[in-house]
Amino acid sequence: MTVDTDRDAAFLAGIAQIADEIAAANADDVDRNARFPQETFAALREQRALSALVPAEYGGAGVSFDAVAQACFELGRRCGASAMVYAMHQIQVATIVRHLDGSPWFEDYLRDLVVSQRLIASVTSEVGTGGDMSRSVAALTPGDGGMASFEKQAPTVSYGAYADDLLVTLRAHPDADAQVLVLAAKDQTTLEPTGTWDPLGMRGTCSPGYVVRATVPTEQVLGQPFPAISTESMVPISHLLWSHIWLGIATDAFDRARAFVRAAAKRAPGQPVPAAVKLSHVMTQLSLLRAEVHSSLDMWNGAADDREKLSTMAFALRMNNLKLAASEQAPVVCQQAMGVCGIVGFKNDTPFSIGRHLRDSMSASLMVANERIHQTNAQLLLIAKEV
Numbered sequence: 001m002t003v004d005t006d007r008d009a010a011f012l013a014g015i016a017q018i019a020d021e022i023a024a025a026n027a028d029d030v031d032r033n034a035r036f037p038q039e040t041f042a043a044l045r046e047q048r049a050l051s052a053l054v055p056a057e058y059g060g061a062g063v064s065f066d067a068v069a070q071a072c073f074e075l076g077r078r079c080g081a082s083a084m085v086y087a088m089h090q091i092q093v094a095t096i097v098r099h100l101d102g103s104p105w106f107e108d109y110l111r112d113l114v115v116s117q118r119l120i121a122s123v124t125s126e127v128g129t130g131g132d133m134s135r136s137v138a139a140l141t142p143g144d145g146g147m148a149s150f151e152k153q154a155p156t157v158s159y160g161a162y163a164d165d166l167l168v169t170l171r172a173h174p175d176a177d178a179q180v181l182v183l184a185a186k187d188q189t190t191l192e193p194t195g196t197w198d199p200l201g202m203r204g205t206c207s208p209g210y211v212v213r214a215t216v217p218t219e220q221v222l223g224q225p226f227p228a229i230s231t232e233s234m235v236p237i238s239h240l241l242w243s244h245i246w247l248g249i250a251t252d253a254f255d256r257a258r259a260f261v262r263a264a265a266k267r268a269p270g271q272p273v274p275a276a277v278k279l280s281h282v283m284t285q286l287s288l289l290r291a292e293v294h295s296s297l298d299m300w301n302g303a304a305d306d307r308e309k310l311s312t313m314a315f316a317l318r319m320n321n322l323k324l325a326a327s328e329q330a331p332v333v334c335q336q337a338m339g340v341c342g343i344v345g346f347k348n349d350t351p352f353s354i355g356r357h358l359r360d361s362m363s364a365s366l367m368v369a370n371e372r373i374h375q376t377n378a379q380l381l382l383i384a385k386e387v
């Protein structure tokens with residue numbers, strides 16, 4: 001990964017400090033109590049990290065996408081849930097930046113996001129469509145005075161209760177199949193809880209279901225059609241940032257296993273440490289994950305501003321494969337790292353605990369079910385000329 005500007009370096013220095021000093025210190029409590037990582041987000045807001053991706057012309061820091069991906073990795077090493085909330089927010093910001101299409105309303109929105117450090121949640125999943133982002137049941141219904149309303153049954157809205165705004169997929173009109181993306185501010189929205197949040201992992205994302213209802217001015221609808229937004233930005237950016245988090249989680253699991261082996265070697269100098277060989281196997285698996293994540297980022301960097309490249313089947317296959325490979329590989333690394341540490345890795349209260357890493361990483365294959373993505377890839381593989 002290349003971080004080649006002073007601005008990126010300063011941004012990442014701040015992120016590393018927040019990750020090491022705040023996210024790490026609160027990670028176990030966030031996990032145990034399935035609570036929002038408020039200390040980490042207060043610090044991120046103070047550093048104006050929520051607007052990191054907003055271009056300088058709107059007052060943002062204008063840091064590179066690489067740096068934001070690296071930030072997801074750094075946060076992921078310390079607290080998977082904090083990293084996931086940060087990544088999901090950045091996916092929404094990047095999507096708006098890349099598709100606002102000169103809209104004065106969205107330009108002003110970005111300026112406000114910089115000043116107020118607004119946090120944006122995502123409402124793409126829907127009861128009845130599962131993780132199929134390309135379909136919506138809920139629709140925008142036009143009203144009087146340039147307003148439009150919607151009601152969406154959302155099964156999972158991460159940090160919905162803590163977000164300032166929601167970016168929502170909907171059908172453009174009650175008679176339309178075509179989808180649009182709508183920005184609904186919290187004061188235009190009601191969230192009616194439909195469930196609780198007591199999951200296996202990623203507990204701090206605080207992601208229960210809601211019925212989301214809102215009435216918004218139609219200027220809050222992004223002008224570009226959702227399929228283009230999804231192909232050119234939302235899907236690849238999600239897969240890239242998520243996979244950086246999973247790499248961060250797996251890297252910390254490996255680091256803990258390595259610390260365990262080194263401590264064992266120190267206790268008995270000159271004696272063989274049987275777990276050391278296992279650690280070498282874990283490193284091989286971690287290297288495969290790292291290679292997939294970094295080479296996919298390189299591919300993105302070569303295509304990010306080229307709509308034609310972004311729309312190729314080869315690019316879609318590669319970004320889908322990143323999600324599949326990284327989401328399957330991260331739990332493998334965590335489980336093997338636990339095998340290195342043995343019982344002290346299994347216990348929740350030792351310096352070598354890997355339970356949270358393993359549980360958090362197991363959400364990866366569900367964040368849009370891998371089988372859905374495999375099915376899409378299977379169809380593309382039949383017709384794609386290049387892979």
Ligand SMILES: Cc1cc2nc3c(=O)[nH]c(=O)nc-3n(C[C@H](O)[C@H](O)[C@H](O)COP(=O)(O)OP(=O)(O)OC[C@H]3O[C@@H](n4cnc5c(N)ncnc54)[C@H](O)[C@@H]3O)c2cc1C
Binds near residue numbers: 126132205369
């Ligand atoms: C920690 C976490 C946070 C999340 N946060 C958000 C959020 O903030 N906003 C948001 O919109 N979403 C979010 N999601 C995503 C969302 O919850 C789920 O991806 C979505 O609701 C799909 O639900 P499902 O898991 O029941 O999957 P489904 O896709 O409905 O799948 C259910 C089962 O059917 C199988 N299946 C489904 N379709 C196919 C197919 N075509 N071929 C083969 N098998 C198939 C799957 O493999 C799976 O076993 C989050 C998910 C997680 C894990």
